[in-house]
Amino acid sequence: MGFLARARVKSPWILHYCTGGCNGCDIEILACLTPLYDVERFGILNIGNPKHADILMITGPVNWRSRHVLRNLYEQTPDPKVVIAIGVCAATGGVFHNCYNVLGGVDKVVPVDVYVRGCAARPEAIIDGVVMALQKLEAKKSGGVSYAAGAR
Amino acid sequence: MARVTFPFGPQHPVLPEAIQLQLTCEDERVVEVLPVVGYMHRGIEKAAERNPYSHNVFLCERICGICSFIHALCYCELVESMTKIKAPPRAKYLRTIWSELSRIHSHMLWLGLLADSFGFESLFMQCWRAREIILDTLEMTTGQRVIQSTCTIGGVRCDIDSEMKPEVHRQMKAFKKELEAIYPVFARDYTVKARLVGKGVLPKEQAWSLGTVGPVLRGSGWAYDARMLGYAAYDELEFEPVVENGCDAYARMMVRLREVVQSVELVVKALDRMPDGELAVTARRFPEGEGIIRVEQPRGELVEYARGNGTVRLERLKVRTPTFSNIPALLLMLPGCEVADVPVITLSIDPCIACTER
Numbered sequence: 296m297g298f299l300a301r302a303r304v305k306s307p308w309i310l311h312y313c314t315g316g317c318n319g320c321d322i323e324i325l326a327c328l329t330p331l332y333d334v335e336r337f338g339i340l341n342i343g344n345p346k347h348a349d350i351l352m353i354t355g356p357v358n359w360r361s362r363h364v365l366r367n368l369y370e371q372t373p374d375p376k377v378v379i380a381i382g383v384c385a386a387t388g389g390v391f392h393n394c395y396n397v398l399g400g401v402d403k404v405v406p407v408d409v410y411v412r413g414c415a416a417r418p419e420a421i422i423d424g425v426v427m428a429l430q431k432l433e434a435k436k437s438g439g440v441s442y443a444a445g446a447r
Numbered sequence: 448m449a450r451v452t453f454p455f456g457p458q459h460p461v462l463p464e465a466i467q468l469q470l471t472c473e474d475e476r477v478v479e480v481l482p483v484v485g486y487m488h489r490g491i492e493k494a495a496e497r498n499p500y501s502h503n504v505f506l507c508e509r510i511c512g513i514c515s516f517i518h519a520l521c522y523c524e525l526v527e528s529m530t531k532i533k534a535p536p537r538a539k540y541l542r543t544i545w546s547e548l549s550r551i552h553s554h555m556l557w558l559g560l561l562a563d564s565f566g567f568e569s570l571f572m573q574c575w576r577a578r579e580i581i582l583d584t585l586e587m588t589t590g591q592r593v594i595q596s597t598c599t600i601g602g603v604r605c606d607i608d609s610e611m612k613p614e615v616h617r618q619m620k621a622f623k624k625e626l627e628a629i630y631p632v633f634a635r636d637y638t639v640k641a642r643l644v645g646k647g648v649l650p651k652e653q654a655w656s657l658g659t660v661g662p663v664l665r666g667s668g669w670a671y672d673a674r675m676l677g678y679a680a681y682d683e684l685e686f687e688p689v690v691e692n693g694c695d696a697y698a699r700m701m702v703r704l705r706e707v708v709q710s711v712e713l714v715v716k717a718l719d720r721m722p723d724g725e726l727a728v729t730a731r732r733f734p735e736g737e738g739i740i741r742v743e744q745p746r747g748e749l750v751e752y753a754r755g756n757g758t759v760r761l762e763r764l765k766v767r768t769p770t771f772s773n774i775p776a777l778l779l780m781l782p783g784c785e786v787a788d789v790p791v792i793t794l795s796i797d798p799c800i801a802c803t804e805r
């Protein structure tokens with residue numbers, strides 16, 4: 296593993312985007328960054344620019360308008376990347392499944408690597424999801440998994 | 448001078464949610480603002496017509512994850528008025544306690560984000576650390592951290608029993624101690640004042656005529672708070688609204704800060720006065736006729752209207768959320784400010800886009 300690849304796994308940067316959920320999961324992601332859970336001690340950093348990110352954290356069901364934004368963010372994130380869908384409604388649409396403006400889960404638009412359950416997902420579960428995502432990131436880097444091609 | 452138009456959002460680090468502001472600038476000065484909405488719209492009002500009315504509690508709770516308990520409370524009180532039932536007194540007190548806990552956690556969250564928006568990172572962390580005490584209390588009493596799912600039509604589902612009560616008192620004391628450290632920083636610190644005083648001015652008359660609600664209105668000198676209507680148990684708790692006269696972002700911040708202190712008092716008072724009794728009654732009929740209700744959210748007044756036709760589904764549910772009323776004021780505050788102040792002023796109305804677009 297090269298220096299860059301190793302650095303990525305040891306210090307993944309996260310981009311968070313809400314595609315139309317209720318905020319419940321978003322504030323739990325933020326709670327992960329604050330002193331009680333403090334994922335920053337593992338080098339996990341929340342940033343605003345998709346071009347710097349390794350992990351995309353998506354909350355909320357995808358609606359007709361935000362799907363373009365999500366698509367853009369996904370394409371702007373450099374490979375290798377992993378996508379985590381946080382919360383029930385990011386997985387399937389959840390409680391919003393019968394809303395007319397909702398497409399469904401995040402996987403309707405971009406390929407998802409890890410699903411975190413819960414409505415709202417607990418910070419512990421989110422951290423667990425990130426750890427899983429890191430294993431995937433490592434696998435992707437060693438060339439085992441192909442990505443980006445499967446996007447609908 | 449050349450005019451430049453650029454987007455602020457929908458994906459931006461200071462906004463946890465997706466909204467876009469199209470800013471037109473001359474040099475560093477904002478001259479025009481155009482909000483672009485629709486990134487968070489789901490169509491909850493329509494979905495509420497498809498679900499059985501009792502399931503809508505869960506849907507309403509997820510209009511917004513930050514003030515979710517108050518959304519549920521609002522919907523439940525509305526349906527209770529339409530099905531002609533009354534929640535038992537103990538349930539009313541419990542609802543008040545959880546509403547106030549939600550208010551504290553929402554305000555602490557906001558204070559942290561505000562500190563973050565002007566780069567005061569350590570204060571952001573302190574606010575969120577103190578907030579965890581409240582979330583622990585919520586988790587202990589209801590089983591969930593942010594979406595409590597404990598309010599139902601006719602009452603509540605969880606209880607704060609005699610074993611938990613001293614623990615809640617202890618948590619409140621611990622929180623008060625944390626707050627005592629944070630309060631003077633917000634109230635007196637030079638950096639905080641430099642970034643907030645005189646920013647985003649909303650004169651008193653305009654605040655009223657634009658129909659703003661909540662801390663935005665109270666920060667401009669109006670003593671108006673839906674809790675004065677006395678829903679839940681507020682009529683028995685000698686509630687007085689918090690008012691500031693500064694009309695700027697600093698005044699709005701002070702309103703919220705002082706409301707946190709007040710909410711802690713309310714929780715303690717409600718805990719002490721809570722009567723014994725049952726937790727919930729069952730509705731024996733379907734909602735019929737029309738109903739309207741106003742409650743106070745952390746961000747301002749929430750109005751819900753519903754029409755029922757005596758079947759299991761509602762004919763119409765309409766929600767008017769506080770941020771919707773406050774956005775016109777934001778569009779008035781922004782022109783003329785520096786680009787660097789846009790995040791601070793935007794945050795000063797505490798925008799909740801998930802509520803607004805539903």
Ligand code: SF4
Nearest residue numbers: 316319382383384414
């Ligand atoms: S999973 Fe639940 S808490 Fe999370 S965004 Fe969706 S509705 Fe909100």
